[in-house]
Amino acid sequence: MTFTDTLAAAWQHNNSLLCVGLDPDPAKFPAHLKGKTDAIYEFCKSIADATADLVCCFKPQIAYFAAHRAEDQLEALIAHIHANCPGIPVILDAKRGDIGSTAEQYAVEIFERYRADAITVNPYMGKDSVDPYLAYPDKGVILLCRTSNPGGSDLQFLDVGGKKLYEHVAELVATKWNTTGQCALVVGATFPGEISRVREIVGNLPLLVPGIGAQGGDVEATVKAGRTANGAGLMINSSRAILYAGKDENYADAARRAAVETRDLINRYR
Amino acid sequence: MTFTDTLAAAWQHNNSLLCVGLDPDPAKFPAHLKGKTDAIYEFCKSIADATADLVCCFKPQIAYFAAHRAEDQLEALIAHIHANCPGIPVILDAKRGDIGSTAEQYAVEIFERYRADAITVNPYMGKDSVDPYLAYPDKGVILLCRTSNPGGSDLQFLDVGGKKLYEHVAELVATKWNTTGQCALVVGATFPGEISRVREIVGNLPLLVPGIGAQGGDVEATVKAGRTANGAGLMINSSRAILYAGKDENYADAARRAAVETRDLINRYR
Numbered sequence: 001m002t003f004t005d006t007l008a009a010a011w012q013h014n015n016s017l018l019c020v021g022l023d024p025d026p027a028k029f030p031a032h033l034k035g036k037t038d039a040i041y042e043f044c045k046s047i048a049d050a051t052a053d054l055v056c057c058f059k060p061q062i063a064y065f066a067a068h069r070a071e072d073q074l075e076a077l078i079a080h081i082h083a084n085c086p087g088i089p090v091i092l093d094a095k096r097g098d099i100g101s102t103a104e105q106y107a108v109e110i111f112e113r114y115r116a117d118a119i120t121v122n123p124y125m126g127k128d129s130v131d132p133y134l135a136y137p138d139k140g141v142i143l144l145c146r147t148s149n150p151g152g153s154d155l156q157f158l159d160v161g162g163k164k165l166y167e168h169v170a171e172l173v174a175t176k177w178n179t180t181g182q183c184a185l186v187v188g189a190t191f192p193g194e195i196s197r198v199r200e201i202v203g204n205l206p207l208l209v210p211g212i213g214a215q216g217g218d219v220e221a222t223v224k225a226g227r228t229a230n231g232a233g234l235m236i237n238s239s240r241a242i243l244y245a246g247k248d249e250n251y252a253d254a255a256r257r258a259a260v261e262t263r264d265l266i267n268r269y270r
Numbered sequence: 271m272t273f274t275d276t277l278a279a280a281w282q283h284n285n286s287l288l289c290v291g292l293d294p295d296p297a298k299f300p301a302h303l304k305g306k307t308d309a310i311y312e313f314c315k316s317i318a319d320a321t322a323d324l325v326c327c328f329k330p331q332i333a334y335f336a337a338h339r340a341e342d343q344l345e346a347l348i349a350h351i352h353a354n355c356p357g358i359p360v361i362l363d364a365k366r367g368d369i370g371s372t373a374e375q376y377a378v379e380i381f382e383r384y385r386a387d388a389i390t391v392n393p394y395m396g397k398d399s400v401d402p403y404l405a406y407p408d409k410g411v412i413l414l415c416r417t418s419n420p421g422g423s424d425l426q427f428l429d430v431g432g433k434k435l436y437e438h439v440a441e442l443v444a445t446k447w448n449t450t451g452q453c454a455l456v457v458g459a460t461f462p463g464e465i466s467r468v469r470e471i472v473g474n475l476p477l478l479v480p481g482i483g484a485q486g487g488d489v490e491a492t493v494k495a496g497r498t499a500n501g502a503g504l505m506i507n508s509s510r511a512i513l514y515a516g517k518d519e520n521y522a523d524a525a526r527r528a529a530v531e532t533r534d535l536i537n538r539y540r
Contacts, residue, residue, distance in 0.1 A: 023372070063368065063375035069383060071341055095368050097392055098333065099419040099480075102293070105333035113339060122367055124394045124414060126421025144394060149369040151396025158438065160428040165435070168428065210369075 003117045003140030004181055006089045007206060010056040011232040013087060017223070017270070018263045019208065020051050021093070021239030022060040022077070026068065028244050030251050040065065041073035043251075045080050047243060050252040051259040052085035057118075057235050059091040059208075078114050089117035091208070091235075095144065097122030103132040111136050118142055120186060120208070123169050127177055134182055141182050145169045145198060148188025148211030166194065167201060174202040184208055187226070189217025189236070196225035204228045206235060212262075213241030219262070223269035231270035238262050273387045273410030274451055276359045277476060280326040281502040283357065287493070287540070288533045289478065290321050291363070291509030292330040292347070296338065298514050300521050310335065311343035313521075315350050317513060320522040321529040322355035327388075327505055329361040329478075348384050359387035361478070361505075365414065367392030373402040381406050388412055390456060390478070393439050397447055404452055411452050415439045415468060418458025418481030436464065437471060444472040454478055457496070459487025459506070466495035474498045476505060482532075483511030489532070493539035501540035508532050 001009075011017060024040045026033075033039040048058055058081055065074040078090050092114055096106045110119045110133075118140030121130055133141045146156055146166040156166040163171075166187075173183050187198045189211035198207065207226050211217035219236070226234045242262065246254025271279075281287060294310045296303075303309040318328055328351055335344040348360050362384055366376045380389045380403075388410030391400055403411045416426055416436040426436040433441075436457075443453050457468045459481035468477065477496050481487035489506070496504045512532065516524025 061368075061372055061375075063366075063372045063379065066341075067375040067378040067383065069341070071336075071339070095366070095392075096333075097367070098331075098365050099417065102331055102333045105331075105337040108337040109333065113337065122365075122392045122394050124392050124425055125417050125419060126424030126426075128419055128421035129417075130421075147369065147395050147399075149395060149398055151398035151400075154396030154442065155394055155435070155439070156396075158430040158435070160430055160435075165425070165428070165430075169425070172424065 002138045002182070003089055004206065006087065006117065007056060007235070008232070010087055010089065014053055014056060015267065016054055016056050016263045017232065017234045017236050017266050018055045018259060019057045019059050019091070019235040019237040020047065020055050020242055020259060021210070021237045022047065022058055023064045023239045023243065025064060030248050032249055038073055040068060040070045041076050044077050046252040047255050048077070048081050048085060050256040051242070052088055054256070054259045054263050055088060057089045057091055059093050059237055061093040075114055078116060082115065091118040091120065091140070091142065092116035093120045095120050095122050097125050097129055099125065100128050100132060103129050107132045107136060111139055120144065130177060134180060137180065137182070139182065140184060142184040142186055142208050143169065143173050145173070145185040146187045146191060146194050148190045148217065152188065167197060170198045170201040174205055178205065186210065189222040192218065192221035192225040195222060199226055204233055206233055208235045208237065210237040212236060213238045219265050220269050223266055227270055236266055272408045272452070273359055274476070276357065276387065277326060277505070278502070280357055280359065284323055284326060285537065286324055286326050286533045287502065287504045287506050287536050288325045288529060289327045289329050289361070289505040289507040290317065290325050290512055290529060291480070291507045292317065292328060293334045293509045293513065295334060300518050302519055308343055310338060310340045311346050314347050316522040317525050318347070318351050318355055320526040321512070322358055324526070324529045324533050325358060327359045327361055329363050329507055331363040345384055348386060352385065359410070361388040361390065361410070361412065362386035363390045365390050365392050367395050367399055369395065370398050370402055373399050377402045377406060381409055390414065400447060404450060407450065407452070409452065410454060412454040412456055412478050413439065413443050415443070415455040416457045416461060416464050418460045418487065422458065437467060440468045440471040444475055448475065456480065459492045462488065462491035462495040465492060469496055474503055476503055478505045478507065480507040482506060483508045489535050490539050493536055497540055506536055
């Protein structure tokens with residue numbers, strides 16, 4: 001089954017547009033995990049197990065693993081999710097972007113080594129830097145369009161012939177790059193007006209929306225701006241607000257409660 | 271010593287603008303290395319040792335290590351270069367780009383774990399996505415500007431108010447992002463006219479120029495377009511043409527001969 005089909009099925013069977021972002025920061029782990037050699041894996045695994053029926057996807061952020069030499073724990077985590085959370089796709093948030101021959105190596109890393117179902121990719125280097133990921137027909141390729149950080153406007157807001165650069169990227173991906181139906185876009189929740197602009201441009205293309213919770217994006221405005229006609233089309237990411245909802249041994253229960261709340265809040269506006 | 275100062279010293283003491291790109295592809299290794307568990311390290315180490323007096327920097331490409339679970343070999347390689355090739359900075363070609371909190375993790379990965387002297391970064395997410403790298407005052411931050419691949423034009427050639435996007439990025443980096451003198455730019459050798467345009471915009475900012483050799487860029491045109499008044503300012507990268515100049519046990523000697531030739535060819539036009 002392709003990433004796109006798995007995602008659509010997960011929206012439905014879990015009745016959820018929530019994506020839980022797995023950004024493990026050992027400094028914020030509960031005391032009993034600190035110092036354990038596989039603490040990162042243990043922490044993320046517990047969060048995944050506690051929220052698997054509440055989400056449409058998981059999104060580990062590779063930087064948080066790489067900073068701690070924890071590539072093996074990331075491999076184990078994704079294998080665990082595939083084995084124990086059937087039907088929930090894994091997006092590896094890596095924001096890669098390089099010339100074709102190098103992108104082929106990254107595609108091996110992301111899809112063959114880590115066995116992720118989708119990857120986030122930076123569009124700055126153009127179509128041929130994206131093709132090596134599209135060469136895996138079952139995988140999803142999620143292009144950065146409008147990012148949620150303050151500096152996102154530095155380039156993405158530039159006027160390119162009467163539209164903004166992020167609108168041009170949305171159009172390019174929807175009309176030219178997505179010939180195989182594998183593409184999606186990243187559009188930050190901090191700018192609901194821009195989510196609805198992107199939705200107008202791209203039809204039913206899935207949107208990955210970071211920025212609610214710690215980054216301050218508003219859930220109601222995000223859902224109303226980005227939902228498709230059937231009340232889906234969104235992967236609304238929350239990381240810190242769910243991962244660190246609890247601070248002690250019951251952190252997974254606290255994460256589950258926070259995920260239930262967020263899922264329900266999202267569903268109220270679908 | 272900062273990356274920028276180390277680079278300037280290396281241009282001078284090695285009388286070279288050559289950057290050797292370390293993109294290890296085990297399928298192209300000489301037969302006697304195949305199957306060895308540390309073949310990637312061994313191969314790159316021999317190339318570095320054989321060319322250290324001919325280059326101004328080394329540039330390992332992280333994708334080639336990550337695709338083979340060879341992070342430990344990359345760490346060992348950079349440690350070896352620091353110990354055995356004094357005065358030669360190491361650029362880790364990783365083209366990272368993410369929001370501040372994630373970029374902080376990447377900075378830990380690149381500068382603390384791998385101990386690279388500089389990193390390549392994608393500018394699409396704007397200034398605050400670059401700041402966490404600039405927070406390491408001795409390190410270099412090399413922003414993608416005009417890339418050497420065919421699809422580079424998809425976004426970089428868009429007109430933004432009378433100039434092209436890559437020109438805008440060059441201007442932004444030179445006038446606003448480079449307040450601490452840590453920045454450089456990537457400008458592909460496949461477009462010499464654009465190298466000279468970038469040189470006009472950025473003054474003496476160092477330019478990392480991939481694309482000669484396998485990608486077809488012309489050395490004479492590249493050097494004439496990009497050199498500064500004192501005949502420096504460039505890191506001209508060659509990877510495949512040097513790494514795979516020989517196919518047998520004498521591959522390091524063959525790489526050295528190819529590096530001498532390339533360095534001399536570059537110097538002819540400085």
